[in-house]
Amino acid sequence: MKVGVLGGGQLARMLAIAGKPLGIQLICYESIENPCANSVANIIKGDFNDENALATFAETVDCITLETENIPLTCAEFVAKQRALLPNEFTLKITQDRLYEKECLQSLQIPTAKFHAINTWDDLETALNTFNYPAILKTRKSGYDGKGQAVIHDKQGAVNAWEQLKSHELILESFVNFASEVSLICVRAKNGEVKFYPLVENEHREGILRLSKAPFIHPILQKKAENYANTLVTHFNYIGVMAIEFFVMGNELIANEIAPRVHNSGHFTIEGARTSQFENHLRAICGLPLGSTETIGFSAMYNLIGEEPVREKILSIPNTYYHSYGKAARPGRKLGHITINALSEDALNDSVANYLKIIK
């Protein structure tokens, strides 16, 4: 079985590693030289608008998936004519645009922050009259890891944000004063079966995910999240792994973002669950039965951002696993991650304290 992946970054890399034992070979389509999946997958280099290269890619594979939603929709629509695109191009159209995504969530009665489409300065001025400060102005497309957004605290902030972002299609969102951020990773098989991992609690800094802890045990929120996720995957006729990020407000969840792919907050599943999100994504899109999403103990996943720590020290912490993505160091770049696992929350906290002492 040959699976094509639009993108060749670390998510493709981890998918490719998960595919090896299953006899599933990955072929990544990438516009950049030497993407980090290149030591585990075949790479076809091409621009995402190059229909000749895309056609060659599509012909090479049995089905196509993606590791980023930031690809031109035309590219997805083009390859989907040749091979099954899983998840489908409709899902991509909605989830790559914050406005469509919010409208979709709203139409499905899934709570979101208040939002407004912004095309002109007048739109922004008018919308701000009905929003409380702070509010967040975001590009509708291509934002990730906190890029393409500005927090507006006052009128002058609105002017600055507009100047910064006005060349894009925009959305204004109200600021949610959340207690915590969680995400739900789920996977839907071709036969319609859906499995859910337990909620993960996430900490961001400077817009980038730093830490995920799982399981976040809260039966009421788990149930709500699963219901919302089920509604979404049914609506999209979704196949594969999907992640939904939520803000927690007491016993309520406010949906923030949908990722139509394996997700950074699901990396803990490699060691911390009976089947990793990567294997389950491949099982789903290849028509294989899903694996168990039960967790093993308690996990904390730290992203390695900008630099990689000394592996010798990190690996001396019990049940700690190192994942290098084979990338050159660069400030703000995700270079790898570390998963710390333990059979009790206390033991996990001890190991985490140990880890934080080592890396500081």
Added chain:
Amino acid sequence: MKVGVLGGGQLARMLAIAGKPLGIQLICYESIENPCANSVANIIKGDFNDENALATFAETVDCITLETENIPLTCAEFVAKQRALLPNEFTLKITQDRLYEKECLQSLQIPTAKFHAINTWDDLETALNTFNYPAILKTRKSGYDGKGQAVIHDKQGAVNAWEQLKSHELILESFVNFASEVSLICVRAKNGEVKFYPLVENEHREGILRLSKAPFIHPILQKKAENYANTLVTHFNYIGVMAIEFFVMGNELIANEIAPRVHNSGHFTIEGARTSQFENHLRAICGLPLGSTETIGFSAMYNLIGEEPVREKILSIPNTYYHSYGKAARPGRKLGHITINALSEDALNDSVANYLKIIK
């Protein structure tokens, strides 16, 4: 870090997969075209007697390990002059020759079957006078998966066995009427730390391992096995994973074979232990701290021999994992393995029964 591996079969393949997250790249030296590690590791093709190709290989890597003991000792000695060979060439010299191995075990007071070196028909005739039938005539070198051996039940059998094997250096071993076969996988780090996985119970058929079940819980035998293993790794100044196969006779262990490498009976550790034997071997030879060898639940590992079953059916069994080696099917060939894991022995037995129903 670049690790060279002498051999490019499924053990090298699984080592290479385990190396990816650690940022360890494998370069395999192989004499055959397209060995099964080739989709996850770089391959340098060359004969094991080709010193030019071996020198190029050694220069390319930081250290060298092996996935088979069936390589010429001269090859190991040659590369060891250029790069650290882990485990070392002394270990290889002993473990690739059944006579040296038995003599070594005997000298270290580790029980073995009765044995005798056989160079002539007279040696065999004389030895058989002091052995009970059945006895086993084996080639001293290059035997694996039951190849290069003949069971002798009577005088005529001795004649036949001699005719079949006389072109080799031979050893006669008494037949051990064992209750079961077990193996111990251990790993020794550069700092001398040794970790042991729990004993594994093995079932062979036609000389090939079919099934491994772990953990084989028997504190007395576990303690004995660990003591023997500790004696051996200290004696060899061993670095990396080593496996020892034992026959069980009541509360006694009879050492049968030492494998100076990751071992088929340790494949269950990929899902059934906190750190796989493959990751621990790489951690050891790269000077990294060892990972935990604790098991996760109960595991049964079945080799896929000669043909691969339908993956869809196999993967519908809860907590069952498929490992294809990407090899062409051929009678008697190990094409992959399946690990079934469960949190209780009863649940494991249920899943195993389910598996056996599917594959029959």
